[in-house]
Amino acid sequence: xxxxxxxxxxxxxxxxxxxxxxxxxxxxxxxxxxxxxxxxxxxxxxxxxxxxxxxxxxxxxxxxxxxxxxxxxxxxxxxxxxxxxxxxxxxxxxxxxxxxxxxxxxxxxxxxxxxxxxxxxxxxxxxxxxxxxxxxxxxxxxxxxxxxxxxxxxxxxxxxxxxxxxxxxxxxxxxxxxxxxxxxxxxxxxxxxxxxxxxxxxxxxxx
Numbered sequence: 001x002x003x004x005x006x007x008x009x010x011x012x013x014x015x016x017x018x019x020x021x022x023x024x025x026x027x028x029x030x031x032x033x034x035x036x037x038x039x040x041x042x043x044x045x046x047x048x049x050x051x052x053x054x055x056x057x058x059x060x061x062x063x064x065x066x067x068x069x070x071x072x073x074x075x076x077x078x079x080x081x082x083x084x085x086x087x088x089x090x091x092x093x094x095x096x097x098x099x100x101x102x103x104x105x106x107x108x109x110x111x112x113x114x115x116x117x118x119x120x121x122x123x124x125x126x127x128x129x130x131x132x133x134x135x136x137x138x139x140x141x142x143x144x145x146x147x148x149x150x151x152x153x154x155x156x157x158x159x160x161x162x163x164x165x166x167x168x169x170x171x172x173x174x175x176x177x178x179x180x181x182x183x184x185x186x187x188x189x190x191x192x193x194x195x196x197x198x199x200x201x202x203x204x205x206x207x
Contacts, residue, residue, distance in 0.1 A: 005105035015084030074117025
C-alpha cells in the first residue's frame, strides 16, 4: 500500500466542478508538483494547477490538504477542486500520472484503505456504497445510519450478549461440581439466547 492513488471522486462529467482525490504517502508531493505549495491543513486554498514538466497552466481552482492519520483514509490526502470539463479533468489526471509513485485508484480503493487503516468497519464501507446508490429517501436514511455506525453498534451489542451467554455456559461446564453454581447460569444463558434469536430473525428478514 505504498502507492499514492488518485481518482475523480465527484460525479459525471461535464459538470461545474470536479473533485480529484489523492491519498497516500506522496500526496503532499502531488500538491507541490501541481500547485507549488501545500496549503494549510483542512482549509481550501486558491491554487493554479500546472503541468509538472512543461509548467503549462491546466486550470485554477481550490486545493485541500488533509494530513493523516486524521483523514478519511487514514493516510495523507489531498483534493483538487477544478472545473468539471472533460479536457480539464483529463489534463490534471494525466499530469498526476507522470509523478513517480502515483497511480489511478482501483474501484473502491479509497474505502478499502479507510477500512485497512481502521477508519471504517465493513458495515460502514457497505453503508457508503449504499449511500452512493441510494435512489429513495428511505434508502438514503438507512445508508446514512449504516455509514455512521448504526449497524456496527447493533452488531457489537449482539456480540456482547452472546459472549456473556457463552461465559455463563462455560462457568456451568467448568464448575459443574460446585454446589453454589447450580443451574442459574444455564437459565440465564438460555434466556439471553432466547431473547436474541427473534431479534436476529427479524433483522435477517428485513429486506
